[in-house]
Amino acid sequence: MSTDTEPRAAAARPRGPSGEEETPPTRRWLSPAQAVAVLLAALLLGAVMNASSLAATAERQPFGWQRSVAVAVVGPVEALAEVTGLGRVHAWLVEGLGGWFRPAIREPAAPGEPTGTQAAGGDPAEAATAEGEQDATAEGEQDATADDGATRGSETDDAGPRRSPTEEDPLAVWVAGDSLVEPLGAALSSALEGRLPAEVAAEPQYSTGLARPDYFDWPAHAGATVGEDDPDLVVVMLGGNDDQDMRGDEVIHRRDDEWLEEYRGRVDDFLDALTAQGAEVLWVGLPVMQDATFDGAMRELDEVYAAGAEDHPRATYVPTRDLLADDGGYATYLEGADGGVERMRRDDGIHLTPDGGRLLVEALLAQAILERWAPDG
């Protein structure tokens, strides 16, 4: 670093055509004040031009004062974008390149928009069904089949006789949830291989849960998917993102008494949507988390899932707190499905590794599925 300017600047030019007698392109260096001015101007202008996406980001934050501030700040910026027309470039780019580049990216639903048309990044089959689907149809279907589902539900209630899956008509399993389900799909397919003809479609929807339907509406999405794919079994695991305030008619704070009540209602709605076509649900409970506070919150949610699934005629709750723990406490490493000590959890103290997923599947899920669909096998 130096206090002189241009001559030293040229000498410090980090890389350039070496050896050649070429004159390097001269560049202008700025004083710190000029640099700060350029950066701030670019950020402010960029904020106005990106106002729509900033607003969406602010909206999606957990309810609370930070969100309120963010929304309040972004409001005028968005207005400015509209008045000046500066917001149009962003919209135009998204539209223009939409067909080419964006669909492969997981697109969260815009607030208030039903999610039946969601292009699910997680699963090609899902993406195909989602293409151009009408929400109205999907939801209509869900309504129309609700009775039918209920009837079928009572028929096979209480683990009555189920169909025998064959190679031609394998057991259709849909693994749905947040990032926690990521390792379960692969583990399930390989666990069932050779034991039961099954087709497993896994769909982790990142950053989702039941607390923020304005971000991703699981019941609506479930209705559409179940209507289209008619799975025999849905394996559900979620909740990691749900320790936050919710909004009904007004904001329901996480620590309020009504919160658990409202959440329980959402679990019931989700289960109803999942089972509307007669599918059964295995609801996988949340494992012990590394952070004690977070674990306390997750344990509360887990109790809601257990109660919801137990009260539902077509759902079964699968607890994981004992399996994925050492003496009841969080465990990064545990004896795995093959008897060796394996890493079960990721560095974040929350997610399962593939070995963790395998342990969960081998020790609990595969068993539950085989008991139901291959009692003799």
Add this chain to the structure above:
Amino acid sequence: MLFPTVQYAIFFAIVLVASWLLTPQPVRWKLFMLGASYVFYAAWDPRFLLLLAGVTVFNQVMALRIAAADDDDRRRALVRWTVAGDLAVLGWFKYYGFFVASMANLLARFGVSQPFPLLEIVLPVGISFFTFQAISYVVDIGRGKLEPASHLDVAVFLAFFPQLVAGPIVRAREFLPQLATRAGQVLDTGRAFGLITAGLFKKVVVASFLASAIVDEVFANPSAYSSGEILVAVYGYAAQIYTDFSGYTDIAIGCAMLLGFTFPDNFNRPYAATTLRDFWRRWHMTLSRWLRDYLYIPLGGSAHGRARTYRNLILTMLLGGLWHGAAWTFVAWGALHGGWLALERYLEERRQARPAPRRPGLAPLEPWWIETRRWLVTFHVVCLGWVFFRAESFDVATTMLTRLATAPGPAPLVTVPVLAVIVATIAVQFLPEGTGEAIQAQFSRLPLAGQALALAGALVVIDALGPPGVAPFIYFQF
């Protein structure tokens, strides 16, 4: 706090303004920068601050003792103890669980139960980077290349937020002198803004696209995908890890530059390399250089005969592999790189030992097809390494490699955009050297308003093409 977030943009804008306002008062500036860096780090977990501060105090205390030691033996011993202390901290937080689990599995084969308890240890963000930087500080003092700096300077060096969590690994003797010469600078803003914009584009647009379009799905469950998808997922990961990692460090280097610091380059078009040795001079250059200066050369480097040289290469890369993560797959990655580097060296030595070329007088340039073949081999060795690097277990890696040859079938994940992005990422690395610099120079000659407009335009393009509402902004962990 991650770079490509609105939070960071606000944080950086505030810090940048305050930093230049405080520059005339160096002590206040350092206190401010230390505070800002600690705020940045505490955004992950405030408990980590204790560790960072502890590592700082330990290394500074030892540095002063090393500098005060009056004979070489004592100095060397102190350096060893300090490095051992730093590695013990790293080992405890990063490798304890891996070590105990691996040992348990080994002992179980002999019917012995293992003696160490499995403990729950949280891995602090960036620990691999700041312990390596601390080691560079004390070792260079031990070697007489550096004088101990003031407590505050060392604290700022180890915590400086642009490089704190993911590098580049800046050496103490590069960083510390710059603290004294900050006032009155002019800034190479063409380069700084160019790096930040390119870094954001690579990380937010390209890397996110490849991860969600093909890479994550295939690596999560390779048995569900065909050979074509697996092949493209491997190429896709090669492009993803490059754009993600080089993008992140580009942003770091650019931000440091706006704050008045020159950082070393970290990537130089690595996929244009025609030998693996060449690759390591272009990939994560600050790590290769660190490994060379503080591991390979202390091991003896290439000074003790061929066998020792090969051993040192392999050992360096094995440990370098383990540095990336506590799992055997990273060891396999390191073994492949170390083994291939040794093989390349062996073949090169044999080639040079042969009699002179049959057609003397010709330029020693290789025909194009030999260069092309070398490039192809090097690139695919690197890609083979990435399979182990990315796979979460050997099962996944072997399934990937087996299915490469045994799983024909349709490949719906292999789309035109995916292929185009991968090819473009690699092709860009063959542009003539200096292309980026020329663009930066053009940009720097724009009037200031034009520069702001161009940058704002770039932000719009990046945001419009990136995944909507970059998830970490809300739900960092999911």
